Amino acid sequence: MMSDDASALSTAQRLRQEIENDIAAGHLMPGERLDEVSLANRFHVSRTPIREALQQLAMAGMVEIRPRRGAVVASLTPERLYEMFEVMAELEAMCCRLAARRLGPADAVALEKAHRACEAVRQDHDAYYRANEGFHKAIYAASGNDFLAEQARQLQRRLQPYRRLQLRVRNRVQNSFSEHERILAALMAGEGEEAAGIMRPHVQVQGERFSDLIASLKLMGAA
Amino acid sequence: MMSDDASALSTAQRLRQEIENDIAAGHLMPGERLDEVSLANRFHVSRTPIREALQQLAMAGMVEIRPRRGAVVASLTPERLYEMFEVMAELEAMCCRLAARRLGPADAVALEKAHRACEAVRQDHDAYYRANEGFHKAIYAASGNDFLAEQARQLQRRLQPYRRLQLRVRNRVQNSFSEHERILAALMAGEGEEAAGIMRPHVQVQGERFSDLIASLKLMGAA
DNA sequence: CTCATCATTCTTGTATACAAGAAAGTGTCG
DNA sequence: CGACACTTTCTTGTATACAAGAATGATGAG
Numbered sequence: 001m002m003s004d005d006a007s008a009l010s011t012a013q014r015l016r017q018e019i020e021n022d023i024a025a026g027h028l029m030p031g032e033r034l035d036e037v038s039l040a041n042r043f044h045v046s047r048t049p050i051r052e053a054l055q056q057l058a059m060a061g062m063v064e065i066r067p068r069r070g071a072v073v074a075s076l077t078p079e080r081l082y083e084m085f086e087v088m089a090e091l092e093a094m095c096c097r098l099a100a101r102r103l104g105p106a107d108a109v110a111l112e113k114a115h116r117a118c119e120a121v122r123q124d125h126d127a128y129y130r131a132n133e134g135f136h137k138a139i140y141a142a143s144g145n146d147f148l149a150e151q152a153r154q155l156q157r158r159l160q161p162y163r164r165l166q167l168r169v170r171n172r173v174q175n176s177f178s179e180h181e182r183i184l185a186a187l188m189a190g191e192g193e194e195a196a197g198i199m200r201p202h203v204q205v206q207g208e209r210f211s212d213l214i215a216s217l218k219l220m221g222a223a
Numbered sequence: 224m225m226s227d228d229a230s231a232l233s234t235a236q237r238l239r240q241e242i243e244n245d246i247a248a249g250h251l252m253p254g255e256r257l258d259e260v261s262l263a264n265r266f267h268v269s270r271t272p273i274r275e276a277l278q279q280l281a282m283a284g285m286v287e288i289r290p291r292r293g294a295v296v297a298s299l300t301p302e303r304l305y306e307m308f309e310v311m312a313e314l315e316a317m318c319c320r321l322a323a324r325r326l327g328p329a330d331a332v333a334l335e336k337a338h339r340a341c342e343a344v345r346q347d348h349d350a351y352y353r354a355n356e357g358f359h360k361a362i363y364a365a366s367g368n369d370f371l372a373e374q375a376r377q378l379q380r381r382l383q384p385y386r387r388l389q390l391r392v393r394n395r396v397q398n399s400f401s402e403h404e405r406i407l408a409a410l411m412a413g414e415g416e417e418a419a420g421i422m423r424p425h426v427q428v429q430g431e432r433f434s435d436l437i438a439s440l441k442l443m444g445a446a
Numbered sequence: 447c448t449c450a451t452c453a454t455t456c457t458t459g460t461a462t463a464c465a466a467g468a469a470a471g472t473g474t475c476g
Numbered sequence: 477c478g479a480c481a482c483t484t485t486c487t488t489g490t491a492t493a494c495a496a497g498a499a500t501g502a503t504g505a506g
Contacts, residue, residue: 233489234490235489268490268491269490269491269492270491270492271489271490271491271492272489272490272491291497291498292497292498292499293498
């Protein structure tokens with residue numbers, strides 16, 4: 001039996017994923033230097049594939065390469081961060097609109113499951129953070145537009161180091177969960193615009209929440 | 224006086240741009256093989272920076288790298304193409320919404336200028352194609368969201384090889400121009416939703432236009 | 447004549463050597 | 477004591493050598 005292993009990854013791509021994970025997980029902080037030799041030693045490869053991985057990350061916006069001066073983890077200004085959240089909100093709103101129209105039985109089941117997973121852990125910030133990610137990804141998938149889903153996941157990943165801080169704010173988890181509930185209901189009812197309208201402010205970081213984000217950003221020590 | 228030359232590009236980045244231009248310009252066709260040695264000879268460099276450029280292009284979705292089997296210009300299935308146009312339409316609609324709210328005097332001038340440039344060349348398909356690009360880019364810029372503008376430009380670039388074929392369809396230029404006119408008027412009047420509503424179908428490729436696209440796609444010989 | 451198997455050739459993947467620019471450390475002079 | 481120039485060290489950028497997998501072509505059997 002042949003497994004059409006389309007998921008075959010080159011070494012550089014695997015390395016990219018590893019480093020990307022470290023960035024998304026907050027193990028590598030914005031502004032931090034990415035030394036080619038250290039990375040090469042760490043992964044037991046030469047600098048060549050490491051450099052290829054760094055070039056990929058640069059295109060993904062996760063690192064910044066200053067010619068002749070090395071690569072650093074990309075650090076975003078508050079303005080840019082705001083812009084990215086604004087786009088993220090719109091992409092997710094779009095996912096809602098499409099999902100409401102195209103929702104299949106399998107998608108509906110996956111959505112409810114993801115939602116109940118959130119409910120189960122809403123006392124635990126960190127666990128909720130992960131479950132929340134699952135709920136949002138279920139919506140991307142339900143949009144029926146694979147390209148859109150990929151774009152959404154990619155941007156979500158890029159914002160992850162910053163988003164993590166968001167849920168620590170008092171009552172945020174509780175509010176988040178009840179917003180999920182309303183979104184889910186709207187999707188099931190086929191009310192795309194309704195769902196989109198709830199999703200937008202759910203994702204976007206405005207007003208007080210933005211100030212909170214900036215404050216915690218300073219705590220991170222990002223340049 | 225100091226010119227903060229942030230535009231300093233590494234060799235790999237320059238090479239990426241060159242190859243990307245060839246793809247966008249249709250000089251390199253979808254499915255075409257990108258031989259590392261040939262490219263290295265052509266640009267008078269070794270394979271190393273070429274490979275770095277190819278990794279970047281892979282992340283940008285412009286080429287596909289099959290491990291151990293080399294890189295080819297990415298060729299999109301009709302489904303994926305449809306999905307990408309759907310997202311493009313939404314991004315541009317979002318630009319409209321934001322631009323209508325935030326439009327500054329400089330943006331307004333730039334928009335009108337770009338529009339008149341379109342008008343001046345509407346007898347010439349190829350010239351209109353370029354002017355059209357300018358009009359859309361002016362809207363991206365007017366959104367006031369630099370990240371959004373970059374995303375829009377990047378996706379536009381990716382769709383360029385396919386979009387080129389669109390305007391050849393009978394009357395498409397005339398229709399396009401009159402849609403521009405209505406979008407411009409709505410933007411100037413601050414009617415963001417109105418502008419977005421015209422932009423969406425202006426960009427999205429649906430119904431007959433999609434069939435036309437698929438037909439010309441087959442002519443391209445893309446796998 | 448067609449298909450399968452093996453040898454050959456070509457291309458990609460990786461390490462390494464070397465070149466050259468940036469950073470850091472040292473000493474001297476004001 | 478502080479600033480500046482110079483030297484040394486370290487890091488990145490590029491080419492090249494070699495290894496290994498894929499494509500290609502030849503040869504032989506059915």
